Amino acid sequence: MTEPRAAGFVRCNSCERLWSAIDLPPGAHAYCRRCGAALARRKPNSLARAWALLIAAAICYVPANLFPVMVVAGPGGNEADTILSGVQAMFAAGWYVIGSLIFFASITVPVLKLLSLFGLLVSVQRGSRWNPRDRTRLYRIVEVVGRWSMLDMFVVSLTVALVQLGVVASVEPGIGASFFAAVVVLTMFAASSFDPRLIWDAMEESE
């Protein structure tokens, strides 16, 4: 059974213990008596942090797609693949299943993640009351699915090992790979800075 949310409680973000809220003088902190973590009603500076990390990720996303993630020097000269051209090459070679996997992990997931976080942040900042249940669900999906973008980076790390074999002259990870990894890491931090409870605060303020 549920009761309407009382403003008089603080949930410890670290151990889940619920404490009744107390008034603190400005600048003072309360700590959880069970686990010692600093108590906060919402994740501190949630929106500012999430925005900063999201903008940084969006900036890195541009070079991540423009520069090659892998440069293969073979008998036929240098072959540089960006994320998109790598996927195209796989489809051209008829590897539809693997091509789709990489397309999903390297293109669909990061794009949807950037857009979803952007949408969530804008909606919270505007105090939107639209469909909070689905927005919260979207947030949970972003949190769970985001890490799968690392797939292509792991494939690169497995391919690089081919060099020692002398099959190809060199397999070099391109700078695109570093930027792409930065996008994954920054969006993961952005998602964890965002506090989904802010979505519901707008609902209660207007009740």
Added chain:
Amino acid sequence: LIACEFCDLLHRPPQLRPGQKAYCSRCSGLLAKASRNPIQGTLALALAALMLLLLANVFPFLHFSLEGQAQENRIVTGVLGLWAAGQGGLAALILFTTVLAPALRTLGLLYVLLPLALDRVPPGVAGALRFQEGLVSWAMLDVYMLALLVALVKLAQMAEVKLELGAFFFVALFVMLTLMGAAYDRAALWDRVEELR
């Protein structure tokens, strides 16, 4: 009372039978779960995972060969390759997500679970629990497993590729870590800590 992690709605703690989960009535997020055997069960899985972590990293999992040349692959092979190519940051990220994060998470859990199973509270429980929980989303062995499959198909074009014993340990490790994550029950561990203090 407990509050939903995602929307802060207050609920009376649900009475769950072992293995059941409760979801928030307002936002449908996971509210509480009752692990079947939160201490001994998770401990057993963590011990198994620790052994498999060693085996999966020691034994090579991929074997490349071409025209009489051959090469064995472990996770570190790719990490060192990236390092040698001047991509230190990427090398470090891959080492962290595939080796360090799963290993440190398992060790952090063992540090808490082993004493709890012996009815003792280890010093710094709170820190250890926070530490291992922070690593959960960074442990990406599941993603690495899929990358292994992709590489298997992709690289078969350039050389002869075979799976080796290490791949078996990898699959076992992946299963064990997944079960360990599912058995982990933060609320139950904290309840036990409070009982013992």
